[in-house]
Amino acid sequence: MLSRLRSILTVLLLVAAIGALPGLVSRADAAPRQLTVATRELPPFVMTDGEVKSGFTIDLLNEVAKHTGWSYTYLDGGNVQGLLKAVAEGKADLGASAVSITADRAKLFDFSQPMLDAGLQIIAPVGNTQKAQPGLRQFLQLLFSKTMLVYLFAALVLTILPAHIIWLLERGNKESMVSRSYFPGIFQAAGWGLGLLARAPFDPPRRWPIRMMTVLWTFVSLVFVAYYTAILTTNLTVARITSQINTPADLVGKKVCTVANTTSAAGLEKFGVQYTGVTKIDECYTGLADRDFEAVVFDAPVLQYYVAHKGAGVAAMAGPIFKSEDYGIVFPIGSELRRQFDDAMLSVQEDGEFDRLKRKWFGTGA
Structure with missing residues (x-):
């Protein structure tokens, strides 16, 4: 027991x-x-x-x-x-x-x-995330782009060529609007040509051959000015559209920055977007502020914190989170x-x- x-x-x-x-x-x-x-x-x-x-x-x-x-x-x-x-x-x-x-x-x-x-998101300079018309800087960039410079050169040719013809044929007339001397006569004729190109010619020529040429040159000027205006307007519209960044597809062809060897770099490679890989995200922020980059892609919470603090007024969120993590x-x-x-x-x-x-x-x- x-x-x-x-x-x-x-x-x-x-x-x-x-x-x-x-x-x-x-x-x-x-x-x-x-x-x-x-x-x-x-x-x-x-x-x-x-x-x-x-x-x-x-x-x-x-x-x-x-x-x-x-x-x-x-x-x-x-x-x-x-x-x-x-x-x-x-x-x-x-x-x-x-x-x-x-x-x-x-x-x-x-x-x-x-x-x-979290996930990946995009930030861009404030001007590239707004839908306003291009400002003076964008206008000047387009005005003096390669395409526009070609048209400005064409306008110069269309002014100089008739200026010499006008000076040669008009200088013998006492009532002509150009001087007999090459200087200032050629400048007077060139000014007339520029006025014609702008559809506001100076005093009409005195000789009938020049008057006939004026009629012909008026039509040429109308066509040139209309074509130039159309090209400039089109380029301004395209610049306005392409400046918008909302999705990864909008990053193609843009100067993009991210941190190398991260999931954001892998995400950009997946979308086929070329980028500059840096060591720290602060380098992207500096480049964005200096306009060296058009967009930065990184972790959404990190970018949101930057935009709300140091990046306030410099950068803005561009589109929603596009890759959840x-x-x-x-x-x-x-x-x-x-x-x-x-x-x-x-x-x-x-x-x-x-x-x-x-x-x-x-x-x-x-």
Whole structure:
């Protein structure tokens, strides 16, 4: 009897011990732990002021730390490739900034659940996103384009040629509107020719052959001026239409900038758009402000933050998001930290802190 009681007691103790295991594991997972985080500077996700880091991603990591007991030291990866390399080589326990989750990256890393829905978008100089008529600058550019210069040269020929004919035949008449001397007579005749080209000739010639030529030249001038006006108007209309940028198709033939070796660069290649790849997005912003670029393509939240702050009045959003992407936290393959992060992330979402962070950094429309 005594032996039976001992057996039953032993079984009960084993059951109690097994039931306590999850709690023990949970407490072990939540134990304080120092982690190295590979990151990169990218407003509004990660920003550095002296030794203090801030931004949406930093705030999210700090909220997660409240549930996991983690603390962080940061390692600057420079760009997304450097960030991923630090995680792959074991120099960092995780990577966090604004890293798009892609199929190729998922083969090499474990990703947390998406921390933000994002995608690619376009910004362009303010003048290229409005539907107003071209301004003085655009007009002068068209007026002195190669095509227009050809027509201006033709107008010069149409003025100089009749000017010499008029001067040669009219200089002998005392009542003629041109002087007998080549100077200023040729200038007087040229002025008459320019007036004729503008449909407002000076004093009519005195000799009948010249008057007949004037009638013929009037028709030539009418046709020339009408054709020139039509070409100029057409080019202004085309310039107005082609200056609009709303979709990736509008980027073909434009000077486009993006960050090299990113999902935005891959997206442009997919659409067949030529681009300039730079190291940091700030280089695109500078080029856009200096009119070296006509458009910038990059992650939508990053561009929206720029337009709302430093880029206000310089650039504007051009069209909707055209390639949806999700951002996630990067972990080495098989890392036990990923599940702990996801569990903590769910808690942050449930207690409303996640929505508060989105409103703080991206506004009510995040």
